Amino acid sequence: MKIVVAEDEFLIADLLVVCLEEAGYEVHDAPHGADALTLVRSLEPDLVITDFMMPLMTGLELAEAMKADSALQGIPIILVSGAQGGIARSRADLFDLVFDKPYAMDRLLTAVADLGRERGQP
């Protein structure tokens, strides 16, 4: 399973990438939403995990851009957010799951695995 991670904070991005790679996924990361959208367009991943507050393009804007693109709108999106969990939850049309920081990595990994099974992607 191919995953794009969008996260501006390198400590969180690093940890997320390492944990997902250890779990056997192919991971590509971007420091903000705009780079992430470019990655998503070129890689067409199976899942996007994004932060909310990021420079140039927020997680919300990234999700909106993906849903507006017929080629990308089927890709599930998980939002991990420090303070905007509420805003994200009110947009169930954009996000498949919302995690509030700090979150337990195991819970996130389980959720990723569940999504993978649903989509038939190990």
Added chain:
Amino acid sequence: MTQTLPRFSTGIPGLDTVFGGGFVEGASYIVQGQPGAGKTILGNQIAFATAAAGKKVLYVTLLAETHDRLFQSLSTLSFFEKGRLGSNIVYVSVFQTLTREGLGAVVDLLRKETKRQNASLIVFDGLLNARDRAETDLDVKTFVAEVQSQAAFVGCTVLFLTSAGIHDESPEHTMVDGVLELHDELVGVRTVRRLRARKSRGSAALGGYHQYEIGNEGISVFPRIEAAFHVPSATDNPDPKPLRSGIQGFDEITGGGLPQGSITLLIGPSGCGKTSFGLNFLSASSREEPGLHFGFYESPERLLLKANALGLDLRGNVAREEVDILWQPLTENLIDKMAYRLLDAVSARGVKRLFIDSLGGFERAAVHPPRLVEFFAALTNELRAMGVTAVGTWELRDLFASGVAAPGPEISSLLDNLIMMRQVEIRSEYKRVLSVLKIRDQSFQAAPQEVYIDGHGLAIRGQFEQATGISTGLAKPLEA
């Protein structure tokens, strides 16, 4: 023609005063200090105040700390409003952009992000980290220059927070409009926080060090009052009519009482009746002539008990809101903070009778004692201009002594009236004596007066008997 630049409030109490009315819109500032000095709190406090004023703020970090942890520590401060995150205030980390693409890419990202967010303020936290990467493409000086010029172009103010000890000759220093230094140092056994506007282009800043503290509300700055009130805030209009003292017998020997809007120093050793003098003075307060007790020693309840024992209904004065008691325990105090507390309390109630017990409480809090003369000059000028008749005490060390250690001559000359009280041993008895040494512009009886404290407050009922050595406390009756 001189122009004033448009400014905005930093939202930090006292800091606008230091910078001559706030930060200049579209200007750039470096805020520097060691770790723990409060730079990040200062940056966030200004950010939230700006957001609360309806503007957009971009908080950019190069920190080795997650924003989550930052929010966690900020959540203990009252200015932090989680609801503003992501709407009025956006926190972004550019660390990855810096490490992957260099400072030039960070400049580019900031320009796009400022425009996208329509930001009025950028706080850039971690300029030191930018320096670590400076060998890559841009040096820090060029980085600062580029960020500030592109921000100024859209009227956006920039604060660069840095741990780096930037020296006078530092190139970044010459680029920005203002430099604010935060210091956190040990003086004796206590920590003293002081800040300094090292550079303030386009505005007259209050130079020198000003103490600040970090509390639940964030940072509060207390500009040195001799700088903030180098002239009083109001015009001094002295009223020549004396104010009755509230002490039986005193007005008769001083031409009607204490001159209105004057400062009296009441000196004497412990137990001579200084506090009782003050309680009498305050018990003459009324709604028209409100009184304030600003003391370092007794708690309000103990003072009320003491007044009651003297036969004074101070509790009634307090209940009728004629007198207020402010207690400032003689512990670790900030001298200017106390002065503002006092002046604020005076102006809030239009206080006319003020008793300070004692001026030594301010002296104890002085980290730099040589400034006390200027400190008391500013404080007393301001009190006079507010029309306050103030009595302050000064403790003499020795119960009985030929030398009288009054405050230094410079301080004594700032005072209008001087009264000495002490206990005197005569004929195997202890008696209290009060001597008027100076009253501004009023004739007075200079002879020592005997003081009675007998259930009706403190009273003077005539001259002390003829004796020598009264002022030393060891008197000898004159031979008949």
